Amino acid sequence: MTTRTIKTWAWVHKWSSIVCTVFMLLLCITGLPLIFHHEIGHLLGTEVEAPKMTEGTPHTSLDKVLEVARAKYPDRVVQFASKDEDDDNLWFVTLTPTPAPTDDFRSVAVDARTAEALPTPRFDEGFMWIMFKLHVDLFAGLAGKLFLGLMGLLLLVAIVSGVVLYSPFMRKLDFGTVRRDKRTRLKWLDLHNLLGIVTLVWLFVVGATGMINTWADLMIKYWQYDQLSTLLAPYKGQPTVPVAERASVQRSMEVAAAQAPGTKLAFIAFPGTAFSSPHHHTFFLKGNEPFTSRLLQPVLVDAKTAEVTAAPKLPWYLTALLVSQPLHFGDYGGMPMQIIWALLDIATIIVLGSGLYLWLKKGNPVHEHKPRTGPEAAAPPPHAPAPGQAPQPVGANAAARLEGAP
Template identity: 30%
Template structure:
């Protein structure tokens, strides 16, 4: 009988290393989702920041302005489309834009059409958060799975550390690097736990809802038989809806609600209808919509309070997840608590790496990859903004291509300390360069309106990275290319 050859120790080391790299990849993706989500809280401000001089900013709306915009859109197409949509001015988006066919353009105060709405960098950031820049059908599901994973990590973390609440205010910054990381991880986990759990659960539900919708579409049986006869075309009307009457009716019916979107269905036809989607200040669900006929007569409510309790709860997830309630103060709170979640993610891996070293397991390669993941992500997000502003280069290849290049180098070269030191240095410099380049391109408009808050966020991030770089324990007496203990190489 032939005896099976026992695998050598090198085989097991390779399998263990591969297992660790897979775990590190999951942690890296979780970190990318957290960082991009923290910034994406300000995505409406980023819209304005990306095109600060494209149009005027005003909250004034009239039926005449809406009608003129719709007329110009129809004239531009040469025919009336099935649908025209208008983004209406709101407190965090004080601009009007119109979508028709494949076009999306800003609307001037007199209703004429201005420059195209073009915000590729903001779209990159938003899609990085909710789909990792993958096709939506796949990316949303993957991010939803990470929401489930984060929920499990939060719950299991509390169950695995029964004394975590007792030590909620223990922060031993004067002790070893590993104890600092452990205390920082545990304290932020406790203090921000309600927020982190809300983000995790809402993200998981939104992602899994996408998975369910995708599965339903794939499992749906194809229709058979003869195709249905084409519907008879609606006769063309000579007039557009009475937008003045509609706007007046809505203002009287819901004086406190803020319209953020106006839809015109079958414009310039006998069957045309108008729908106003509005945010209610005393409700958390996404919106309450109201339908009107062409003469301004109220037809019905759509969604919002008219939906079921379950529908209202689902519609509330979006604003709850992205912090779009309560104005700028809530966004700033989400920024701070989102930063805490990023730190918890980074320190969790740092603690794991320190324990690997204590057990005499190989950690240098994994540690180098993690340092590049943490600091390279911040560097390349900022670099993508600089390259887009200065040269018009698409952000996706800058970010993901840069990560691949850094990963290939970090796999073989350098030390964890060197990677952390140099990437932190470049990260704060490039991040500080973003508002500088923005100012050089747009002048004083870079420090007005939504651009002001965004550039202040960039400066705050750069200042935080600079302070951390100066206060982090490094062996500054020697060049950072020399080896250092793992406890000093952590984030």
């Protein structure tokens, strides 16, 4: 690799790292508790549990469950309803002021057997909610998501450019070398490079899936425009179906389940909401295997007649989104995978923090020079900045890394 090529890659690595590092640190720090959100929820008392009953107690009608939820917040409309992932005896019903997407929501937990409303904590406040919002959109909605997506793209650029520059840096060092007898900045540089290459694949996967997740709103809108609009052509010009004119949701759920045997309910989107149309209850069904449980099959059921209108296959980009979401948080393999994800997250925090430290720590070049005497002592050392010029940031510039090699 020529010197010019190295300098070009060094420039790309330096500026992509400098721009995204602070935001990536924020995402790693806020993402750490989110890996254990269920466990933390139990500790904070925000997890709802159904009362113990005889196993096999029959479930009541979903219509009764929805009636109880609406009674709690009569001035709101139902947006979504879903079964708890870990307890089939719990329904969670989400209600909002209007069908439009909003952060102003209320959740009601209802016992699926007795249709009794259970004490439900607020999910839109508290420590975990703040961590979630900072991690997802910086409390800035779609604009915040897209901004974080851009930072994720810069992270991928920094990773690729760092890999390109790693080979020339390591040509004189054994893999994993940390020169502890050198200056502090050089030790941190070696540690930064070592942890960076060790966490390389994980960080690339998490960064890429995180970037894809920031596009979720746009993907869903495009899917609705591109595919659902054709399916909804017969309903053109008709208003949203009023609640009083809707067919039984229990009956609609049964016909949707019959449309896709071997699946179970993930969630229901009600008419007029972001994941449905003004004229349908949309049932999102999922498989029973670890992988297929992440893939959704939408079934559109006419809200008036309880007849299946369509069961379109999700396009590839929404499938990629659904697969990337649990991979991003390490939700595939239970507690062992969560622990691995947490350890890698901590290592990444050290990588990002050390890179920021190396850039902010101004001073002489990282390599040590032998004492000089005579006329040479008055001359500036090699690579020293010119008078009035700020020292070059070391942590983000791979050219400075090469200077630190023996």
